[in-house]
């Protein structure tokens with residue numbers, strides 16, 4: 001899907017290149033070196049009749065420990081709704097990150113290797129989901145999904161489209177991962193696959209092996225009711241403010257109860273704005289940060305024509321980190337729960353939940369609140385399992401709780417965009433969970449003497 005260039009553009013491009021190299025003599029480095037390009041990128045049709053398509057960027061495993069045809073494949077979905085997975089790619093867990101670099105080139109941006117990319121041992125596929133997000137194409141606004149079933153249908157088309165691109169992709173175990181509002185997308189596509197597979201010939205099934213949700217919004221009606229406690233017990237507000245927040249939270253819950261979904265979303269947004277106002281924090285994504293996450297470099301990078309060309313994107317597309325059109329389309333979906341989908345996934349697959357310890361939006365307290373209400377025969381055992389200290393290279397990396405197919409990890413030193421804060425530990429987490437190694441092994445955590453129970 002490379003964009004053909006006219007000769008005039010080519011000439012102009014080279015002319016500019018010459019111009020740049022005369023301004024930035026020996027220091028001028030290519031903005032997007034070949035070594036940093038995705039293994040494959042382009043478009044996966046979701047509706048060939050209209051041209052709507054999901055943009056993807058795929059990075060093959062750097063150091064696979066099995067033949068590629070058997071090497072696990074991770075799929076990453078960003079949240080929002082309407083935020084691009086290219087932020088996950090170039091700011092969080094992809095093999096290269098966009099960093100400011102003065103005078104290296106005209107854009108003052110360059111790509112640095114990520115010390116903890118998630119494609120070390122596994123293939124890694126970023127999807128701009130739903131259509132209308134990032135570089136994905138929504139042929140008409142009406143085609144943009146307004147509920148999770150439609151999101152899942154498109155994702156299923158994209159995933160099967162991807163696995164049929166290369167025989168090497170056909171049978172690889174697939175793990176669907178994602179963050180934040182993808183706490184809804186991830187269960188939705190997982191659930192869709194579980195229901196769809198039995199109706200398909202074996203050759204057309206998706207080889208789902210597990211799902212992982214980071215700092216997710218999954219059961220919003222339960223989660224919205226936790227902010228007051230979470231910030232009060234973090235010492236960020238007083239008791240009177242806690243009561244005010246509880247009142248606002250109750251409003252959100254009431255709107256859910258009467259099924260006024262749009263107002264429920266507005267009420268949740270109000271709760272979050274109140275927390276922002278009361279605490280004055282730079283970002284609720286991480287209460288220790290003095291500045292919001294600096295994702296703007298990646299956004300600027302993705303808007304450079306040379307970069308779009310390299311990725312196979314039409315240069316006329318404007319890249320937005322998070323787009324309002326998709327945000328609007330899914331506005332009434334935000335407060336709808338997908339907990340029942342996780343309940344099926346935990347029975348038929350395996351589930352990892354993980355949260356950054358500093359996240360005040362969809363963090364630890366918010367997650368535990370809904371997890372403990374899950375209808376699943378293992379939930380009691382899970383809730384009473386030891387929460388063990390999780391160590392990476394002899395240091396505390398966080399806390400791990402596991403029973404059967406459900407694992408929850410709290411990651412120290414991290415906020416909402418967790419892989420950006422803890423590249424190496426997040427890599428160790430995803431690798432050990434997929435491969436069931438170390439403290440993520442098949443044995444129940446706490447059953448070996450090497451595990452230390454927390455007090």
Ligand SMILES: *[C@@H]1O[C@H](CO)[C@@H](O)[C@H](O)[C@H]1NC(C)=O
Pocket residue numbers: 003004314315316
């Ligand atoms: C790029 O997008 C523009 C505007 O939508 C369109 O006119 C043009 O045909 C597209 N180019 C290609 C190669 O698809």
Ligand SMILES: *[C@@H]1O[C@H](CO)[C@@H](O)[C@H](O)[C@H]1NC(C)=O
Pocket residue numbers: 102103106107108
């Ligand atoms: C790059 O940095 C130089 C020197 O600091 C500055 O003059 C220039 O405007 C910057 N370019 C961009 C695109 O930000």
Ligand SMILES: *[C@@H]1O[C@H](CO)[C@@H](O)[C@H](O)[C@H]1NC(C)=O
Pocket residue numbers: 260263
């Ligand atoms: C939701 O509540 C708002 C505010 O009370 C009201 O204006 C709106 O009509 C309600 N919508 C529905 C679908 O009930």
Ligand SMILES: *[C@@H]1O[C@H](CO)[C@@H](O)[C@H](O)[C@H]1NC(C)=O
Pocket residue numbers: 270273274277
């Ligand atoms: C937050 O503060 C701003 C500025 O003081 C104010 O306009 C806004 O109404 C406040 N929002 C809430 C939800 O309290």
